[in-house]
Amino acid sequence: MSGKKPARRVTSTDVAQATGLSRATVSFVLNDTPNQSIPQATRERVLQAAARLGYTPYAPARTLRSGRSDVVVLVLPGWPQGPTMTDLVDHATEAFSQAGYALVTHVHSGDPDRLASLWAALTPAAVFGMEPFSAEEAEGMRRAGITAVVPPPTSSPEEDLAASVWVRGTGRAQAEHLIARGHTRLAYALPDDSRLAVLAAGRAAGAAEACADAGLPALAVATAAADAAAAAQVLASWRAAPGSPTAVCAYNDEVALALLAGMRELDLAAPADMAVIGADDILAARFAVPPLTTVAIDSAELGARIAQALLRVLAGESVDPAFFPHDVRVVLRAST
Amino acid sequence: MSGKKPARRVTSTDVAQATGLSRATVSFVLNDTPNQSIPQATRERVLQAAARLGYTPYAPARTLRSGRSDVVVLVLPGWPQGPTMTDLVDHATEAFSQAGYALVTHVHSGDPDRLASLWAALTPAAVFGMEPFSAEEAEGMRRAGITAVVPPPTSSPEEDLAASVWVRGTGRAQAEHLIARGHTRLAYALPDDSRLAVLAAGRAAGAAEACADAGLPALAVATAAADAAAAAQVLASWRAAPGSPTAVCAYNDEVALALLAGMRELDLAAPADMAVIGADDILAARFAVPPLTTVAIDSAELGARIAQALLRVLAGESVDPAFFPHDVRVVLRAST
DNA sequence: ATGAAAGCGCTAACAG
DNA sequence: CTGTTAGCGCTTTCAT
Numbered sequence: 001m002s003g004k005k006p007a008r009r010v011t012s013t014d015v016a017q018a019t020g021l022s023r024a025t026v027s028f029v030l031n032d033t034p035n036q037s038i039p040q041a042t043r044e045r046v047l048q049a050a051a052r053l054g055y056t057p058y059a060p061a062r063t064l065r066s067g068r069s070d071v072v073v074l075v076l077p078g079w080p081q082g083p084t085m086t087d088l089v090d091h092a093t094e095a096f097s098q099a100g101y102a103l104v105t106h107v108h109s110g111d112p113d114r115l116a117s118l119w120a121a122l123t124p125a126a127v128f129g130m131e132p133f134s135a136e137e138a139e140g141m142r143r144a145g146i147t148a149v150v151p152p153p154t155s156s157p158e159e160d161l162a163a164s165v166w167v168r169g170t171g172r173a174q175a176e177h178l179i180a181r182g183h184t185r186l187a188y189a190l191p192d193d194s195r196l197a198v199l200a201a202g203r204a205a206g207a208a209e210a211c212a213d214a215g216l217p218a219l220a221v222a223t224a225a226a227d228a229a230a231a232a233q234v235l236a237s238w239r240a241a242p243g244s245p246t247a248v249c250a251y252n253d254e255v256a257l258a259l260l261a262g263m264r265e266l267d268l269a270a271p272a273d274m275a276v277i278g279a280d281d282i283l284a285a286r287f288a289v290p291p292l293t294t295v296a297i298d299s300a301e302l303g304a305r306i307a308q309a310l311l312r313v314l315a316g317e318s319v320d321p322a323f324f325p326h327d328v329r330v331v332l333r334a335s336t
Numbered sequence: 337m338s339g340k341k342p343a344r345r346v347t348s349t350d351v352a353q354a355t356g357l358s359r360a361t362v363s364f365v366l367n368d369t370p371n372q373s374i375p376q377a378t379r380e381r382v383l384q385a386a387a388r389l390g391y392t393p394y395a396p397a398r399t400l401r402s403g404r405s406d407v408v409v410l411v412l413p414g415w416p417q418g419p420t421m422t423d424l425v426d427h428a429t430e431a432f433s434q435a436g437y438a439l440v441t442h443v444h445s446g447d448p449d450r451l452a453s454l455w456a457a458l459t460p461a462a463v464f465g466m467e468p469f470s471a472e473e474a475e476g477m478r479r480a481g482i483t484a485v486v487p488p489p490t491s492s493p494e495e496d497l498a499a500s501v502w503v504r505g506t507g508r509a510q511a512e513h514l515i516a517r518g519h520t521r522l523a524y525a526l527p528d529d530s531r532l533a534v535l536a537a538g539r540a541a542g543a544a545e546a547c548a549d550a551g552l553p554a555l556a557v558a559t560a561a562a563d564a565a566a567a568a569q570v571l572a573s574w575r576a577a578p579g580s581p582t583a584v585c586a587y588n589d590e591v592a593l594a595l596l597a598g599m600r601e602l603d604l605a606a607p608a609d610m611a612v613i614g615a616d617d618i619l620a621a622r623f624a625v626p627p628l629t630t631v632a633i634d635s636a637e638l639g640a641r642i643a644q645a646l647l648r649v650l651a652g653e654s655v656d657p658a659f660f661p662h663d664v665r666v667v668l669r670a671s672t
Numbered sequence: 673a674t675g676a677a678a679g680c681g682c683t684a685a686c687a688g
Numbered sequence: 689c690t691g692t693t694a695g696c697g698c699t700t701t702c703a704t
Contacts, residue, residue: 145345
């Protein structure tokens with residue numbers, strides 16, 4: 001019930017006064033600045049006073065002075081996040097935290113202005129995007145003085161694709177699994193959501209590469225809406241074509257589930273009539289009928305790698321896209 | 337190929353020099369400060385120069401001076417995020433953006449220190465948590481000078497539960513649907529993940545309330561691991577008990593899917609042998625066998641409401657927990 | 673209508 | 689070993 005006391009912030013000046021020392025000395029202790037010989041007694045006096053008063057350094061002032069902030073932003077595309085992403089963020093948070101940075105995420109719906117105001121409000125030390133940044137977005141970051149960006153902004157879509165090697169791994173692993181099982185005519189099912197277009201293209205490209213490497217004919221690609229009837233239609237059209245595919249890589253598990261539902265409508269059974277492989281290993285995959293074979297990435301490792309990459313960039317070094325190994329593991333269940 | 341030119345930031349001083357005016361005047365124009373009569377000509381001169389030079393206000397300095405930042409943090413519990421959460425965040429981002437704030441999210445794994453360093457790095461204007469904050473966490477915010485917090489920190493778990501009326505709505509809607517369908521003995525299936533404990537308790541409490549309101553016996557509550565065999569066991573034990581339940585509310589769709597898989601193992605059919613209702617309406621729910629009845633919240637509205645609540649708190653007003661109506665919609669499919 | 677100047681909290685030369 | 693001091697970029701009285 002205490003009034004609206006504005007609760008004045010505890011500053012280093014308060015600590016200085018409480019200890020009878022100067023702000024400088026306090027600052028040296030609190031940041032244990034190198035090349036300063038502070039006697040142990042003084043040091044403890046400061047530390048105790050700081051703890052007792054509940055002193056917290058004030059970030060804006062610190063940032064203003066030092067020119068660097070401790071915030072790292074992970075820009076997530078505005079698509080439905082699965083468990084993989086959650087894990088990844090979790091592990092990246094951990095890694096950054098240990099390096100003294102605070103990680104926050106921002107879901108980006110595509111409006112460049114929104115990102116611009118984010119930079120203005122946060123002045124992050126580094127930014128990581130799950131998708132390549134557009135030229136306009138890159139320009140906004142440059143203006144805001146953000147130099148540590150991964151993936152590094154490029155000027156050409158080709159480079160972007162090249163940089164997304166770690167996305168292509170998923171599609172590649174799916175196709176390779178199917179090929180290893182003896183399938184020679186594959187299809188790829190894209191999601192019906194424009195927000196996923198970039199990522200889907202990357203994954204599909206990976207599957208196409210695997211087919212090319214194996215000397216197989218090109219993938220049959222189609223878009224499958226998140227709906228059993230629509231999926232059934234796609235399946236029917238594939239089966240009607242000459243040289244029809246016998247196995248399909250789905251963009252993700254949800255698309256795969258739709259495909260499975262479509263097959264049920266057509267009285268088809270996986271994998272006999274058509275093998276289906278998903279991606280991401282969502283929880284629902286194991287409860288599908290039949291249980292869905294899928295591929296999963298080691299999100300913990302990827303999260304840690306992202307953190308490493310960004311920390312490296314922060315240190316002024318450069319990162320090789322291939323640095324993101326994106327090891328993909330096949331989770332074998334009954335649908336292939 | 338330009339060297340590592342540190343790319344000096346464009347400051348308001350630069351704009352002042354370019355226009356031959358003082359920083360004060362520039363500041364007046366840029367913030368269109370009230371009660372200042374600036375001639376249109378000067379105004380435009382400033383605006384043009386600012387645009388031409390690519391001036392961006394520097395947040396740390398602004399915050400240091402004004403004492404307030406434009407950052408709002410949404411603290412997400414470290415659990416797997418579904419589409420509901422994604423939408424919610426998306427809409428909240430939009431609403432805050434229009435009010436001039438930048439929303440970022442932080443996944444919180446439970447370590448209070450991590451949150452503390454987040455406050456230190458960000459100095460957010462407001463914080464919204466999906467779950468109540470612990471006393472320790474609340475203390476950390478107080479120290480960091482963050483006063484706008486929703487839900488407002490309380491000292492008792494009872495109050496926390498009371499405040500989470502908007503969480504309980506989900507469980508209530510599930511139970512009410514089942515009761516309306518004639519079921520009189522209900523069960524509740526909890527998830528096997530400690531991170532979800534708080535939220536699950538809230539949802540279960542809502543279902544329990546609905547039973548009590550209808551004068552029905554208490555819910556049979558059990559924990560169902562994300563695994564068909566484990567779910568089967570839970571189901572078997574429920575059916576073995578006298579007065580066994582005929583319908584079950586699952587914490588979320590994933591638990592419901594596990595239950596459905598368990599029923600298949602036992603050769604039971606939903607809804608004949610046991611009705612199952614999920615929550616969240618994940619995409620996989622519609623592809624389940626049988627398609628899963630579930631409840632969904634209007635995440636767009638909830639996101640907007642969260643934003644409104646926080647903006648209200650920022651304006652110094654208080655919010656009533658009941659302000660979050662959390663309207664829940666039953667998505668009727670075949671499992672009930 | 674515009675400018676001069678102070679100061680937010682912090683760090684880092686530079687003195688002493 | 690510790691204190692003095694300047695100044696980061698910005699807003700905002702108070703003068704002019």
